[in-house]
């Protein structure tokens with residue numbers, strides 16, 4: 001192992017390590033995903049000398065593979081959204097006929113073409129992120145980082161060489177990894193990593209999970225023509241979202257031909273001549289050619305040596321941090337999915353920026369988790385900001401006013417598609433403040449981003465009502481919901497439609 005081998009070829013003695021100003025770097029970041037790249041660049045912008053290490057690029061992650069750009073760019077948000085776009089054309093083409101478009105009876109979808117284009121795009125983005133780092137003056141090191149001291153990181157390079165680096169601050173930004181369910185035959189299943197890169201598009205897919213990744217893949221594969229069976233443990237998918245919206249999403253998934261299996265788990269997978277035999281905990285059997293486990297993710301901390309250096313983790317292995325993202329070791333910080341606070345790309349970006357401001361910018365800043373909007377890119381999508389009805393009823397001291405609007409999107413009037421859009425506003429009766437908004441329908445995420453600004457500014461229902469709509473649009477419904485749907489009294493029960 002090379003000790004204190006420095007980037008510039010400069011060799012420092014053991015004695016100098018730990019002395020202010022004598023570290024190799026001001027900041028050493030482990031993991032070049034959304035959070036790590038953002039924190040590196042903003043810290044360098046404040047004048048810090050920064051290094052970042054990341055595993056070699058590969059679309060499918062493993063202990064040995066990753067890539068600059070991280071989950072979002074290589075095996076998360078970006079490739080997923082590309083596939084959602086690809087899958088959405090099916091409905092668009094069906095609807096197009098009513099708008100006068102004519103095409104032959106047989107529609108062909110070329111998965112390999114889309115896969116190739118998707119891989120090209122994420123490879124391009126990997127290059128863009130590398131350029132962003134080098135353009136900011138950040139030193140990039142390829143290899144697996146492991147913390148060996150409060151100010152020391154050991155990097156195992158792909159060629160087997162181990163290098164030690166010292167830094168005044170270390171930032172853990174190693175993200176999370178898809179989890180597998182421990183049932184017989186689990187090795188036959190794939191995770192979202194592989195699902196984004198399968199060689200052959202499944203004809204019949206089984207998906208286990210009720211979270212956003214599960215319903216998104218159900219929409220993707222169904223849109224591309226596969227038969228899809230979606231299994232989840234609860235009554236409805238998307239636990240944690242507004243119950244009324246969960247009902248709508250379930251209806252829409254079914255309406256698009258996805259077979260839902262609520263309150264059902266998988267108990268065994270086995271290989272047969274015809275495909276993978278899936279046995280449920282109700283004893284039912286299905287043969288599928290792909291089984292996707294979308295059953296949660298766990299923080300990437302196992303191989304970081306955290307216990308030995310005194311960095312505490314919680315029950316699931318997430319790094320424990322304070323409000324400024326500082327761990328139990330003062331020189332070591334952590335941001336993004338590895339801390340399991342709110343596992344979204346924009347949140348990792350916010351935490352990365354605020355870490356830099358706090359440590360190098362002289363402006364201690366706590367991330368603000370209020371009114372963070374998010375979306376589920378099923379088809380049609382769901383998007384929300386603020387509280388769900390269940391949360392609002394729990395958190396409000398007084399009554400909660402619920403306004404809903406369910407309507408046939410204008411496009412469907414001509415195409416005849418039987419799929420309603422729904423919007424919902426939750427208002428604190430005492431203050432008139434809008435405390436939650438949700439929408440399920442075309443363009444919901446695009447609309448909700450603007451609504452999120454209003455909620456962040458503390459907009460009241462009266463201010464929503466005094467805003468003039470854009471006509472004709474679906475979004476104008478958000479400013480024309482005049483009639484109260486229901487009033488839930490303090491301590492009352494939200495309407496769940498279950």
Ligand SMILES: Cc1cc2nc3c(=O)[nH]c(=O)nc-3n(C[C@H](O)[C@H](O)[C@H](O)COP(=O)(O)OP(=O)(O)OC[C@H]3O[C@@H](n4cnc5c(N)ncnc54)[C@H](O)[C@@H]3O)c2cc1C
Pocket residue numbers: 030031032033034035036053054055061065066067068069070071072073075076077080143144145146173174175176192213300303304335336337338343344345346348377
């Ligand atoms: C299928 C899928 C879809 C998603 N869709 C969305 C979405 O639509 N919107 C949204 O906001 N979020 C989405 N997410 C979540 C989003 O991708 C994450 O919240 C975000 O990437 C977290 O950023 P991060 O920097 O914490 O970690 P990551 O982006 O995961 O980056 C961590 C990096 O650390 C590297 N690494 C790990 N261990 C080491 C080590 N020891 N040494 C060196 N490098 C290491 C990894 O290779 C990785 O590149 C999705 C996730 C998945 C899986």
